[in-house]
Amino acid sequence: MIKIRAQLLTAEAFAPFGDVLEARGAPDKQINQGLCGRFHDRAALDFDGGRAGISLFKAEPRKLPLTLEMVERHPDGSQAFLPMSQDPFLIVVAPGGGGKPGRPTAFVTAPGQGVNYFRGVWHGVLSPLCAPGLFAVVDRIGEGPNLEEHWFDEPYMIEH
C-alpha cells in the first residue's frame, strides 16, 4: 500500500486546492473599538446554480494511520469547513487531471485553521482526529446531486 505522510497545513501548500481560513498575521480591519480583528472575506465561494448556506457536520473521529479508499468532489460548488473546536483534523486532497484524482496529498491542521475547497477539488471525507468532530460548513444549497465519488483500485495509507 502506498504511504502518504500528512504534513502541516499551510496556505502556500494548499493553494492549488483551496483557501486556508485562519486568523494569521495582521487583521484586515480592527472593529468594535479596537477589540476585534476582522480577517476579511477569506474564502473563494463559488456556486453554480445554487446559493451559499451554513450547515453543521458532526463526524466520527478517525485515527492515523488511516486507510484512504475514496475521495469525492462537488462539481457545482466550493465547500468550506470551519472547526467548532480547537482540535486538529485531517485533510486529503488530490489533483484532478483527466477526470480522475491523481496521487493524494494529506495535511493536518493546527488549532484555528479551517479550509475552503475550491469547486470540483477531489478531497477525502471529513476526518476529525478528536471529538467532538463538530464543523460549520459553508457550501452550495441547491438542486442536483453535486457529488462524485472515486474509489481507488488500491487504497493509500495516510500516516503521521
Next chain:
Amino acid sequence: MIKIRAQLLTAEAFAPFGDVLEARGAPDKQINQGLCGRFHDRAALDFDGGRAGISLFKAEPRKLPLTLEMVERHPDGSQAFLPMSQDPFLIVVAPGGGGKPGRPTAFVTAPGQGVNYFRGVWHGVLSPLCAPGLFAVVDRIGEGPNLEEHWFDEPYMIEH
C-alpha cells in the same frame, strides 16, 4: 443601572432575533458511509446588494458583569457567528421597534452553539467569555457601510 441577567441560549428564545446553529437532535442526513451527520442549511442568510463571504474574527475576551453601552445592526445583511472553540460567548440582542433598540436580552451559549442574526437585528459586539475568541463569520460582502450604532443614554449591566 438596569441589570439584565444572561440566560442560556435556546432556539426558541432566540427565534425573534435569528437562528441558533447547533448539532442538536437527529441530523437531517447521514453522509460519508454513516460516519457524519449533516444538520442542513440552518441559517436564514439574507443579503441585500451583496454576497455571502466567510471572514474570521478574533476578539478580546470579556467578563461578566459587563457594562453594555451600545448595540449595532447591519441593515443590509444577516450575520452568522460560528465559534472556532468550544467556549461560551455572550450574545446581546434588542428588539427594534421605531428605529431604536428596545430593552436588550442577553444569552450565554453552550459549547457547540453558533448564531445567525437576522438582517437588521440590534446586537452587541462580539463578546467571547474566554480566549481564543476566534469565530468564523458569514456575512454580507458588498459596498456601503451596512452598520448602524446606537449608544444608550444609560448603560445596562449584563450579569450571570
